[in-house]
Amino acid sequence: MSRVLMAGRRARLLTAAAVLALLSPLASCSSASTAVEACMGKQAASATTGEVEGTYVGEADAKGVKITLKASDTGTGGTVTVRDWPTGDWYKSELGETFDGSGTWDVEGGYEAGDHAQVHLSFTEPELFLRDYTVDMLSVAKDSERMYLYEDDDPDVCPTFRLRRT
Known part of the structure; x- marks a missing residue:
């Protein structure tokens, strides 16, 4: 192999190594699962009704x-x-900033790779809420000691709307 080809190959390898070195800190940036894990436990890949049942504050x-x-x-x-x-x-304008109410819930997701468990809420009181007019989908995170429901809105930080099971 000629010296010119070897020098070109060496330059490409050095460039690739430099790019990898620059990108490696980005690889360790917080992902959705690590941001969640840091403050609440691991994002649940799946969950059952019995696991999620309870009171959360x-x-x-x-x-x-x-x-x-x-x-x-x-x-x-x-x-x-x-x-x-x-x-x-x-x-x-009708109910104020918050409301007290009731309805039904079920657990969804966690069936395909990359999915995670979510609790879907359907409010019937004080009156029927349409989807997206309130928080109606909560993700599930848990570890050996804690269970959380949270709004999964920014994958790079610990969720700010979160509820811990008591």
Whole structure:
């Protein structure tokens, strides 16, 4: 092999090594799972109704919020009651910044690779809420000691709307 070709190959290898060295700090940046893990436990790949059932109280932006999930006899979801739950823009003029209400819930997701478990809420009281007018989908995180429900809105930071099971 000629010296020119060898020098070109060496230059490409050095360039590739330099690019990898520059990108390696980015690889260690916080991802959704590590940001969640750092403050709440591992993002649950799947969850059952029995695992998620319970009473949760708010932390951070959810301070003062309370949610209770009761399982149905069928084992798929159940009833939900909330206190000081945030409203969407559409309902703020009618219900205020928060509301107390009830409805149903079920666990979704976690069936395909890369999915994670989510709790879907459907409010019927004080009146039927349309999707996206309030927080109605919460992700699940857990470790050996804690279980959290949280709004999965920014994957690079610890979720600010989170509720810990009591």
